[in-house]
Amino acid sequence: MPPTPPFVTPQQLSAAHQWRYAVKAFDPEAKLTDDQRHALAHTLQAAPSSYGLQSWHFVFVTDPEVKAELQPHSWNQPQITQCDTLIVLCRKTQIDETSTTEYMERISEVRGDSLESLDGFAGMINTNVMSQSATAKATHADHQVYLAMGFVLHAAAMLGVDSCPMEGITPAEYDRILNLTDQGYATVLALPVGIRSVDDPYLAKAKVRFPLDDVVQFV
């Protein structure tokens, strides 16, 4: 029998949130298992996106030489080379009615719906998304990538995988080193994942959050 909801208790959830922090030092000798790496890949594949368009791509970098090449374009942060896997989160650069068609074809393939029966949905996406300016579409795709980042960060914590989300990178250099531009992708964010070092000075520090009443109101 596959697991059924609830998949965790509020206590397990809260413990995972307390355990998670932005790791400053990974243990460079500690490796994730293939199961853990694949669970993260499948998490990103399963992440929600606007209309389900999935205008994104994810690169899992484990090659030490490639990580070393990326480090100077990441404010020289040590996590880039210490981590087990550097996940690079990208958006697609070509987002147009062809994207809609490819998505409809995939829906038809998975669900067996005829393409004709999807015309209304395709028209809605073309009107609401594809007719926008290239800049607006890139912004929209960036937003989805941030959402995917939040989704996979939470999943990693649930799995007991350490992480450190990073905006402080030079996307154009990532695009060049990973040859992303020719493939139609643009780097947005980086996410080193691995196992925390017992020597990370941030490990013992209390999590700092504003009080719940300052952040959440009930109406």
Add this chain to the structure above:
Amino acid sequence: MPPTPPFVTPQQLSAAHQWRYAVKAFDPEAKLTDDQRHALAHTLQAAPSSYGLQSWHFVFVTDPEVKAELQPHSWNQPQITQCDTLIVLCRKTQIDETSTTEYMERISEVRGDSLESLDGFAGMINTNVMSQSATAKATHADHQVYLAMGFVLHAAAMLGVDSCPMEGITPAEYDRILNLTDQGYATVLALPVGIRSVDDPYLAKAKVRFPLDDVVQFV
């Protein structure tokens, strides 16, 4: 003993991802428990953000009249009034060196660090974030709100709480109805949460995702 990592197995994670979908019809009679609602509030409080700045605010709307007032400004989507709780995700509108100071005071309060010892960190935030244009800072804060959306969407699925993330709202009308502008907040996204209706026609549909090899590459 509190729970320790791993908090779930890859199988539990995968089952939660398969179970989750963007709910089109909630059961209007089914209610979340206080524990579930509070777990979601604490999840948003615990969500990661750039530098830990938390330039956000979250409104949990359970009042049926307020939900009814928001519905016409949400493309009339039925989930707004059917759901147990409508979570409104906002960014702060005033993001400046005062925000940095408030954050440093909170760090000092939680960790017992002197404010002087935090001068370097505060200076980095002021240089990298607060010196930017108001537009750039709003964009940066929007990004963090999308990340929080992904984080809480994943947490909801783990708890067995249904959800439907929404960009299709009129933020200015939300701001007016919820009196957010005067409080220094601006609506970014909406997230109805509750329990799926057994009559939701989307319940039986297969999840549509592009093949893993198209979405993830290993380097």
